[in-house]
Every structure is written in structure tokens, then in C-alpha cells.
Amino acid sequence: MTDALPPGGPADDDASAARAEAEAVASPPPKRRAKRGYHHGDLAGALVAAARVVIERDGPANLSLSKCCRMAGVSTAAPYKHFSGKDDLLRRLVMDGFDDLGARMREARDACPGGSADRISAMGMSYVAFGLANPGLFRLVFGMAHEMHDPEDEELHACGMTCFQTLIEEAARAIGPRAEPEEAKHLAVMLWTFVHGVASLAMDGNYDAARTDVDIRRMVTMATERLLPA
Amino acid sequence: MTDALPPGGPADDDASAARAEAEAVASPPPKRRAKRGYHHGDLAGALVAAARVVIERDGPANLSLSKCCRMAGVSTAAPYKHFSGKDDLLRRLVMDGFDDLGARMREARDACPGGSADRISAMGMSYVAFGLANPGLFRLVFGMAHEMHDPEDEELHACGMTCFQTLIEEAARAIGPRAEPEEAKHLAVMLWTFVHGVASLAMDGNYDAARTDVDIRRMVTMATERLLPA
DNA sequence: TTGCCGAAGTTAGACTGGCTAACTTAGTTA
DNA sequence: TAACTAAGTTAGCCAGTCTAACTTCGGCAA
Numbered sequence: 001m002t003d004a005l006p007p008g009g010p011a012d013d014d015a016s017a018a019r020a021e022a023e024a025v026a027s028p029p030p031k032r033r034a035k036r037g038y039h040h041g042d043l044a045g046a047l048v049a050a051a052r053v054v055i056e057r058d059g060p061a062n063l064s065l066s067k068c069c070r071m072a073g074v075s076t077a078a079p080y081k082h083f084s085g086k087d088d089l090l091r092r093l094v095m096d097g098f099d100d101l102g103a104r105m106r107e108a109r110d111a112c113p114g115g116s117a118d119r120i121s122a123m124g125m126s127y128v129a130f131g132l133a134n135p136g137l138f139r140l141v142f143g144m145a146h147e148m149h150d151p152e153d154e155e156l157h158a159c160g161m162t163c164f165q166t167l168i169e170e171a172a173r174a175i176g177p178r179a180e181p182e183e184a185k186h187l188a189v190m191l192w193t194f195v196h197g198v199a200s201l202a203m204d205g206n207y208d209a210a211r212t213d214v215d216i217r218r219m220v221t222m223a224t225e226r227l228l229p230a
Numbered sequence: 231m232t233d234a235l236p237p238g239g240p241a242d243d244d245a246s247a248a249r250a251e252a253e254a255v256a257s258p259p260p261k262r263r264a265k266r267g268y269h270h271g272d273l274a275g276a277l278v279a280a281a282r283v284v285i286e287r288d289g290p291a292n293l294s295l296s297k298c299c300r301m302a303g304v305s306t307a308a309p310y311k312h313f314s315g316k317d318d319l320l321r322r323l324v325m326d327g328f329d330d331l332g333a334r335m336r337e338a339r340d341a342c343p344g345g346s347a348d349r350i351s352a353m354g355m356s357y358v359a360f361g362l363a364n365p366g367l368f369r370l371v372f373g374m375a376h377e378m379h380d381p382e383d384e385e386l387h388a389c390g391m392t393c394f395q396t397l398i399e400e401a402a403r404a405i406g407p408r409a410e411p412e413e414a415k416h417l418a419v420m421l422w423t424f425v426h427g428v429a430s431l432a433m434d435g436n437y438d439a440a441r442t443d444v445d446i447r448r449m450v451t452m453a454t455e456r457l458l459p460a
Numbered sequence: 461t462t463g464c465c466g467a468a469g470t471t472a473g474a475c476t477g478g479c480t481a482a483c484t485t486a487g488t489t490a
Numbered sequence: 491t492a493a494c495t496a497a498g499t500t501a502g503c504c505a506g507t508c509t510a511a512c513t514t515c516g517g518c519a520a
Contacts, residue, residue: 039486039497059377061291066477074498077479081497086478139373146435147289157439164440185442190449196436197427205376206426209387210394212415219420226456268469268514296506304469307508311468316507462520470513477506484499490492 044082046072048092055093055136063136065089087148090140091156094149097141098159101130105166116174121224123167124195128216131199138203142196167192174228187229194223274312276302278322285323285366293366295319317378320370321386324379327371328389331360335396346404351454353397354425358446361429368433372426397422404458417459424453 040046050068058067065086069076083089108126112119131138149156171191172184198216201207207214270276280298288297295316299306313319338356342349361368379386401421402414428446431437437444 061377143434147291189442193427194424196431197423200430201426204373212419
């Protein structure tokens with residue numbers, strides 16, 4: 001991969017968010033002030049923050065509850081007072097991830113002065129930027145999640161849907177006022193598919209591996225234009 | 231996800247290949263005939279076959295060497311006579327995966343009577359079909375592999391490149407005789423990106439999760455047409 | 461034919477990680 | 491201020507990766 005990401009864009013926001021979270025790992029927040037002795041104050045939050053750090057540093061496969069515990073300075077049995085197990089902690093991460101991603105996409109859309117095509121490109125870029133800034137989380141959200149979570153988990157499902165819905169709305173606007181719901185949905189799926197492909201391949205280093213100079217912004221813009229119905 | 235896959239197509243070939251391998255797990259091949267006593271005969275092959283079964287049944291995250299050992303009927307220390315460790319076995323799977331995928335793409339291309347666009351669509355469909363038939367392997371090949379393998383591993387890299395090269399050639403043919411190498415490469419990346427997105431989202435159940443009826447064949451054909459330069 | 465050598469198994473065990481049970485600590489509330 | 495409860499702790503089980511040291515067996519050379 002090469003460039004194509006804004007130097008002060010959402011990617012950096014994400015990175016600094018992760019950094020801020022990293023600091024929160026060891027120290028509880030001001031509210032609910034505990035003296036940081038026997039009781040942590042906000043262990044659940046600290047574990048989530050630690051997990052986000054580990055997941056990016058070592059990859060989702062190498063995330064262990066023990067590591068998170070060590071980072072938070074508690075025993076390995078402590079998490080079970082807040083989560084039913086490792087999977088439950090990961091579920092929390094996935095839901096937060098969906099929320100974050102959705103927020104960034106809406107931000108990108110709202111900050112875009114252009115027409116529908118531009119807004120869709122901007123949302124696409126924010127999707128890709130999110131993946132590149134949080135590859136571990138992204139993989140967790142779209143990949144591993146299905147291996148371990150109940151497909152009937154409606155709360156989790158709703159988080160993902162909220163995200164997708166934003167894109168469907170914009171696709172409907174691009175088609176025009178006479179857009180049929182199914183048509184907009186299909187267009188949204190196609191656009192989503194493309195940016196998801198970009199994010200996945202870029203993230204996993206496959207563009208690098210293919211030794212090809214890929215200008216992500218150019219490619220997303222071009223694909224959006226071509227995929228939108230004439 | 232819904233349909234869009236040929237009932238007798240490559241997906242079934244893949245499935246039956248997996249089944250054949252499953253049978254090979256416990257019994258050594260005729261060559262190098264061992265009496266199946268102390269010595270296994272082809273433990274390396276049996277472990278790879280077992281891993282392919284487990285990876286699809288339980289997901290890559292839940293693959294354990296121990297499980298493979300149990301399936302092959304050997305002790306947990308036995309694999310270390312053939313592989314340097316779990317990662318080394320996975321490396322073998324990834325290389326086999328690339329080889330398989332490349333072979334299927336070339337088959338699809340050669341079996342296609344139409345023009346360039348049709349051939350590219352056919353290759354795309356075979357890529358998606360491979361992902362759907364071997365989701366665990368696909369995830370391993372394109373995802374987890376980068377978490378654990380040396381980026382300098384040239385042998386592994388070459389396996390992936392062979393695959394990608396096939397698509398570049400076809401992209402060049404689509405552009406025409408005056409295609410510049412970079413142009414063909416960029417087109418190939420874009421096409422690859424789309425089908426990779428399709429495979430990833432379909433595989434992980436995200437189309438289902440989005441509660442959208444997606445006709446994969448139609449979408450791949452349409453996207454290929456639109457993404458090819460007019 | 462025999463005997464030795466090496467490849468391919470084995471058992472035992474160190475170490476890590478997930479998770480539980482039983483206990484302890486300390487903040488809140490009557 | 492006593493008791494209740496939330497949120498920690500230690501100890502320990504089980505599964506998994508990997509190593510060290512031992513055993514088995516097949517093939518080859520004397």
C-alpha cells in the first residue's frame with residue numbers, strides 16, 4: 001500500500017483514540033474515584049481498552065485475557081466479575097467497533113460538501129481509513145465475530161445494521177427520488193463490497209504483497225463513479 | 231446470501247476435495263506402505279488434511295495441533311518431526327490454498343468460451359466460489375497469514391503472486407494490445423478488490439446479516455462490466 | 461543374516477491461557 | 491457501626507504448544 005490517506009484525516013483520529021485508550025488501561029477515570037487500591041474503579045473499561053491495544057499490537061489471534069489483566073494490573077480471575085468470558089469481552093469490542101465505524105461514516109458524509117457520488121466516496125474512504133487505523137478491530141468485527149457469536153444476537157446485529165443503513169440512505173439519494181428500496185439496497189451492497197475489499201486487502205498487506213502501487217483514494221473514487229448507475 | 235452458485239460448479243469440486251482429504255486423515259496413502267503400526271506412513275499429509283477439516287469445521291481460530299493429532303491418531307509431540315510448529319503447518323496450508331485457488335481460476339478462465347469480460351467474470355466467480363467452499367482456508371490465506379508469517383518469506387510470496395498474475399494477464403487482454411503494464415495491473419487490482427469483497431462479506435455471513443438478497447453472480451457480472459474501461 | 465543407524469514415533473513435563481470455586485476486602489446503606 | 495454486596499484475591503483444573511529424552515522399526519552395509 002502506498003498513501004492516499006489524508007495526513008490529518010480520520011485515520012489519525014482513530015490512532016490517537018487508540019492512544020488515549022491505552023493510557024486509560026492502567027488508570028481509572030475520574031468519575032467513581034477509587035484510590036486504585038484493592039478496587040480498580042473501572043476495570044471493565046480498562047480491560048476493553050487493553051484489549052484494543054493488544055488486538056492492534058499482536059493481532060486478534062494473539063489476544064489473551066491474561067495479557068489484558070497484566071496491563072490492567074489485576075489477577076486473571078478479575079475479568080469474570082465483569083464479563084462472562086473472553087468471548088463476551090470481544091463482543092463488547094465488536095459492538096464498540098460498529099458504533100465507531102458508523103459514527104465516522106456519518107461524520108465523513110456530513111463533512112462532504114459535494115454531491116451524492118462525492119459523499120459516497122467520502123464514506124468509503126472513511127470505511128477504509130477505519131480499517132487501516134484499526135486492522136485488528138476491523139478483522140474482529142467482520143471476520144472472527146461470526147465464528148464465535150450467536151447469529152441470533154439481536155443487539156449485536158442491530159449495531160451492524162445501523163452502520164449499513166447509513167450507506168443505504170445515501171445510495172437511495174444517489175439513485176434519485178424514485179429509487180425503489182430494493183434498488184438502493186443492491187447498490188449499497190455493491191459499494192460496500194468494493195470498499196470492504198479495499199480495506200481487507202490493504203489491511204492484510206495484500207496490495208504490498210502484490211508489489212503494486214495502489215492509490216486508494218483514486219481507486220475508491222473511480223470505482224464509486226463507475227458503480228453508480230449512469 | 232442466497233444462491234448464484236452453480237449447482238455442479240467449482241464449489242462442489244472443492245467440497246468433495248475436502249471430503250476426500252478427510253478420509254486421508256486416518257489412513258496413509260498406498261505409496262510408502264507402512265503397516266499403520268508404530269509408523270504412520272504419511273503423517274505430514276495426514277496432519278495437513280486434518281487441519282483442513284478442522285479449519286472448516288471449527289474455524290481457523292479454533293484449530294489446534296492437538297485436534298489434528300487426535301484425528302491422525304498420534305501423540306501431540308509427533309508433528310514436530312515434520313513441522314517446526316503450528317505456524318509451519320499453517321504455512322503449508324496457505325501455500326496449498328494459493329495453489330488451489332490459482333488452479334481453479336485458470337480452469338474457470340480456460341473453460342469460458344466468451345470474451346475478456348466473460349472470462350474475468352468467470353474467474354471472479356471461481357474466486358468467490360473458492361472462498362465459500364473453503365471459508366476457513368480463505369481467511370487463513372488472506373487474513374491470519376500476515377499475522378504470523380515472515381513478510382520476507384519469498385516462497386510463500388511467490389505462491390500468492392502466481393495467483394494474481396493470472397488476473398493481470400486477463401486484464402491486459404481486456405484493455406487491448408496497447409495496454410501498458412501499469413494500467414493492466416491497476417485494473418487487475420480493482421477487479422480483485424471487488425471479488426475479494428464479495429468473497430469476504432458472503433463468507434462471513436455479512437450479506438445475510440444485512441438481510442439483503444444478494445445474487446452474487448449477477449453482482450459480479452455487473453461490477454466486472456462497469457469496472458472494465460469503456 | 462545380522463547388527464547398527466537414523467527417521468519417526470513415544471512419554472513426561474514445563475509453561476501459558478481460560479475459567480471456576482472459595483475466600484477476602486472495602487464501599488454503601490440501614 | 492454492623493451487615494450486605496460488589497469487586498477483588500489465591501489456588502487449581504484442564505487444554506494447548508512445545509521441548510527433552512527415550513523407544514521402535516525399517517533399511518542398508520558388512
